[in-house]
Amino acid sequence: MTQLLLNFPLISAVTAIVIAQLIKVPIHLVFTKEFRPGLIFGTGSMPSSHSAAVSALTTAVGIVEGVDSIPFAIAFVFSIITMFDALGIRREAGEHAAILNQLVRDFQTFIDEAAHWHKKEEYERIRELKTLLGHKPIEVLIGALTGIFIAFIVHQFY
Numbered sequence: 001m002t003q004l005l006l007n008f009p010l011i012s013a014v015t016a017i018v019i020a021q022l023i024k025v026p027i028h029l030v031f032t033k034e035f036r037p038g039l040i041f042g043t044g045s046m047p048s049s050h051s052a053a054v055s056a057l058t059t060a061v062g063i064v065e066g067v068d069s070i071p072f073a074i075a076f077v078f079s080i081i082t083m084f085d086a087l088g089i090r091r092e093a094g095e096h097a098a099i100l101n102q103l104v105r106d107f108q109t110f111i112d113e114a115a116h117w118h119k120k121e122e123y124e125r126i127r128e129l130k131t132l133l134g135h136k137p138i139e140v141l142i143g144a145l146t147g148i149f150i151a152f153i154v155h156q157f158y
Helices: 008-032 037-041 049-065 070-087 089-113 137-155
Strands: none
Touching: 008 037, 008 049, 008 137, 049 070, 049 137, 070 137
16 A cells, blocks of 8 residues: 555546645636535546646656657557547536437427326436536646646646
8 A cells, every 4th residue: 555655647637636625626616616525526627636636647657768769659559539529528418418408308398388298207207317417628738737836736746
């Protein structure tokens, strides 16, 4: 167990995740005046904890192994793929969920207005899909910068 605590890249990445998740609440509060503590445990929002984690990992590997090393190359490519996914696929899934949720609300209105429809009960329990899945480009960028910064701070303790 103590060996894990000596793993600078691992500790940097985990620290970046925790800090990025924790600062989502105050950042959201400042910009929207809405207190949402649930953001700590959710996906999406500012900053991207995925980007923070992979950039902290990549930075730490670069510090330890050098930027010309194979482990750095692996971490770097992993980071790019993760951040691209946060921007693309997960964001698009969130957009689709928003559209589907609107369709469900519209359909629910139709069901409510069709008071005597015999299959109404089957459609009354449709749940909303999660829409906050991916990130805006600025959220990924700030997440990446957060991770790089955290890796350099954590390095001071090693």
